Amino acid sequence: DIVLTQSPATLSLSPGERATLSCRASQSIYIYLAWYQQRPGQSPRLLIYDASNRAPGIPARFSGSGSGTDFTLTISSLEPEDFAVYYCQQRSDWPPGSFGQGTKVESK
Amino acid sequence: EVQEVESGGGLIQPGGSLRLSCPMSGFTANSNYMSWVRQAPGKGLEWVSVLYSGGSTYYADSVNGRFTIYRDNSKNRLFLQMDNLRVDDTAVYYCARGQLRWEGYFDNWGQGTLVTVSS
Numbered sequence: 001d002i003v004l005t006q007s008p009a010t011l012s013l014s015p016g017e018r019a020t021l022s023c024r025a026s027q028s029i030y031i032y033l034a035w036y037q038q039r040p041g042q043s044p045r046l047l048i049y050d051a052s053n054r055a056p057g058i059p060a061r062f063s064g065s066g067s068g069t070d071f072t073l074t075i076s077s078l079e080p081e082d083f084a085v086y087y088c089q090q091r092s093d094w095p096p097g098s099f100g101q102g103t104k105v106e107s108k
Numbered sequence: 109e110v111q112e113v114e115s116g117g118g119l120i121q122p123g124g125s126l127r128l129s130c131p132m133s134g135f136t137a138n139s140n141y142m143s144w145v146r147q148a149p150g151k152g153l154e155w156v157s158v159l160y161s162g163g164s165t166y167y168a169d170s171v172n173g174r175f176t177i178y179r180d181n182s183k184n185r186l187f188l189q190m191d192n193l194r195v196d197d198t199a200v201y202y203c204a205r206g207q208l209r210w211e212g213y214f215d216n217w218g219q220g221t222l223v224t225v226s227s
Binding site: 032034036043044045046049050055087089090091094095096097098099100101102 | 145152153154155158166168169202210211212213214215217218219220
């Protein structure tokens with residue numbers, strides 16, 4: 001099974017700052033990685049698919065990069081609504097695929 | 109996007125059964141598939157099952173043999189029949205739609221329904 005490890009577990013930042021989240025796969029998953037945002041009490045929302053493609057309706061401040069085993073989600077300038085938990089998910093061995101354990105972006 | 113609204117959750121004793129359902133809004137047979145994804149309280153996301161329009165189904169090892177995913181075309185609803193429930197099945201269960209062009213991801217999620225397995 002492919003394991004995704006996200007870091008850091010928690011990121012404490014202020015609005016307007018840049019957020020950089022990491023997701024590392026236990027083996028190569030090529031570009032088959034997505035990022036989701038989950039605000040408190042809400043369902044997850046797809047942000048990025050296949051490493052670097054923004055899903056429809058996602059603001060340009062969200063960007064993804066990486067390939068192979070190392071991936072990054074960058075939020076260029078945090079808005080108040082961006083404080084949430086972010087999950088990465090791989091589809092290289094779909095099904096089942098797998099999710100990372102999440103990174104919480106909290107307000108400092 | 110119209111958000112799916114799941115139903116059928118509740119409190120059930122270990123060994124019991126529940127059936128979850130959600131409307132398959134916006135589902136197109138040649139473009140989409142439907143899944144259930146769950147989230148234990150305070151934990152991360154775990155894929156549970158997928159149903160393709162052709163009828164193929166797949167399950168996570170943790171639920172294989174106990175859960176059944178199916179659809180009712182006449183009602184345009186997706187179901188998850190959960191049997192022999194265990195305490196570690198306690199979670200919010202989301203109905204999620206995927207796009208075949210990005211097979212494996214989920215681009216439309218329901219609000220979730222809470223299943224609590226406890227004696």
